[in-house]
Amino acid sequence: MPWEKSFEESDVVEQAMEVFWQKGYAATSISDITDATGIKRGSLYNAFDGKHDLFVRGLLKYGSDRRTSKLRMLETVDDPREAIGMFFDSLVKATLNDPDKKGCLLFNTALEYPSHDDDVKKLVNDGIKEVVTFFEGRISHGKESGIIPDSVETRPAARALIALVVGIRVLGRGAFGKTALQQVAQQAIDLIS
Amino acid sequence: MPWEKSFEESDVVEQAMEVFWQKGYAATSISDITDATGIKRGSLYNAFDGKHDLFVRGLLKYGSDRRTSKLRMLETVDDPREAIGMFFDSLVKATLNDPDKKGCLLFNTALEYPSHDDDVKKLVNDGIKEVVTFFEGRISHGKESGIIPDSVETRPAARALIALVVGIRVLGRGAFGKTALQQVAQQAIDLIS
DNA sequence: CACCGTTTTGACCAATCAGTCAAAATGATG
DNA sequence: CATCATTTTGACTGATTGGTCAAAACGGTG
Numbered sequence: 001m002p003w004e005k006s007f008e009e010s011d012v013v014e015q016a017m018e019v020f021w022q023k024g025y026a027a028t029s030i031s032d033i034t035d036a037t038g039i040k041r042g043s044l045y046n047a048f049d050g051k052h053d054l055f056v057r058g059l060l061k062y063g064s065d066r067r068t069s070k071l072r073m074l075e076t077v078d079d080p081r082e083a084i085g086m087f088f089d090s091l092v093k094a095t096l097n098d099p100d101k102k103g104c105l106l107f108n109t110a111l112e113y114p115s116h117d118d119d120v121k122k123l124v125n126d127g128i129k130e131v132v133t134f135f136e137g138r139i140s141h142g143k144e145s146g147i148i149p150d151s152v153e154t155r156p157a158a159r160a161l162i163a164l165v166v167g168i169r170v171l172g173r174g175a176f177g178k179t180a181l182q183q184v185a186q187q188a189i190d191l192i193s
Numbered sequence: 194m195p196w197e198k199s200f201e202e203s204d205v206v207e208q209a210m211e212v213f214w215q216k217g218y219a220a221t222s223i224s225d226i227t228d229a230t231g232i233k234r235g236s237l238y239n240a241f242d243g244k245h246d247l248f249v250r251g252l253l254k255y256g257s258d259r260r261t262s263k264l265r266m267l268e269t270v271d272d273p274r275e276a277i278g279m280f281f282d283s284l285v286k287a288t289l290n291d292p293d294k295k296g297c298l299l300f301n302t303a304l305e306y307p308s309h310d311d312d313v314k315k316l317v318n319d320g321i322k323e324v325v326t327f328f329e330g331r332i333s334h335g336k337e338s339g340i341i342p343d344s345v346e347t348r349p350a351a352r353a354l355i356a357l358v359v360g361i362r363v364l365g366r367g368a369f370g371k372t373a374l375q376q377v378a379q380q381a382i383d384l385i386s
Numbered sequence: 387c388a389c390c391g392t393t394t395t396g397a398c399c400a401a402t403c404a405g406t407c408a409a410a411a412t413g414a415t416g
Numbered sequence: 417c418a419t420c421a422t423t424t425t426g427a428c429t430g431a432t433t434g435g436t437c438a439a440a441a442c443g444g445t446g
Binding site: 002015022023024026027083101102103107108110113114115120124125128129153156157159160161162163164165166167168170171173174175176180183184186188190193 | 214215216217219220292294295296300301303304305306307308314317318321322331344348350352353355356359360361362365366367368369373376377379380381383384
């Protein structure tokens with residue numbers, strides 16, 4: 001049916017994103033993507049602007065599908081510390097459950113810095129900021145309701161939490177096993193207790 | 194003087210390492226290295242086995258020049274918490290002072306995972322382990338001398354500290370500025386107080 | 387000054403890179 | 417069934433990749 005595309009763009013973006021996730025941007029070739037999607041070279045360039053465009057779309061999809069939706073869900077949890085605890089739990093679980101040990105696309109991208117344009121860096125920073133804001137919101141909410149002690153400083157604690165998230169994601173790629181990751185997650189909770 | 198090399202191998206390794214550090218392994222070409230060192234292509238292959246070999250040597254040099262020597266120095270500091278504080282201080286300083294925002298070669302490499310062989314992964318893990326061991330040593334020493342409270346669990350705390358180190362190094366590449374990094378470093382110290 | 391072992395040099399290789407493009411294929415529309 | 421807008425296809429581009437190699441350059445040695 002050549003008068004309309006034979007594939008769903010978002011499917012291709014999703015599959016391409018997973019290749020980028022696994023191999024990194026610089027190490028991923030267009031051929032890798034055509035192999036993974038089955039889409040022929042020309043069709044891909046007919047639908048997208050190129051490698052960079054495809055990557056940006058993948059990054060956006062990653063953000064909304066995995067990060068934003070999860071944060072919205074956790075914001076409905078009453079106990080703020082439990083919400084943060086659940087965040088770290090699922091983080092550790094996701095890290096352990098991934099046989100490819102891909103880590104987090106956002107942080108992987110942050111470390112491929114010079115390969116990327118400013119628009120990509122902004123996407124990464126915005127994604128990180130989104131999580132920090134979530135932490136800040138939960139912490140200040142917890143302090144208001146007396147669940148989290150006033151001695152916890154909201155912004156510094158939130159920033160330390162995201163730093164621990166990064167640490168878990170990076171170290172989970174090989175250096176740390178289950179026990180170590182869980183211990184770090186526990187220390188994160190202790191930080192706001 | 195063609196019967197002996199006209200360049201110092203370790204100089205070339207150092208310069209090549211800095212290119213890898215800045216651009217990442219996958220994104221660095223042999224031409225980048227010959228440009229940076231002035232060494233011609235053939236000479237480089239005469240002295241080294243290839244890109245991978247050069248990278249491994251750079252990683253080793255990075256470890257001994259920057260990590261190991263610093264840890265040995267800090268182990269001579271009497272107060273263990275001050276030693277750890279100094280570690281984080283110089284970490285934040287190094288991060289802020291680097292105009293290229295290259296981060297840490299060790300962690301950058303950890304996130305370029307699938308581009309690397311097992312020997313590189315082992316080098317990364319050993320480097321990380323070395324820092325964790327340093328933290329554990331300092332914490333347990335501090336607990337013995339009563340400077341660090343017994344309520345601090347040595348291994349989990351040490352692992353949380355290295356996670357924060359990773360966080361500082363990664364977030365320092367763009368997402369976090371001076372204040373944020375210093376706050377995270379302070380939270381690290383609070384963790385063992 | 388001829389010889390020798392080593393280093394230097396730049397041309398060269400096949401493979402792969404991101405991206406282009408014209409021709410073929412397609413099915414709705416009249 | 418012819419036309420049409422669109423997609424599909426794979427061959428193609430020039431550039432770059434990591435790596436090779438034979439010849440030239442060199443200075444110590446006899």
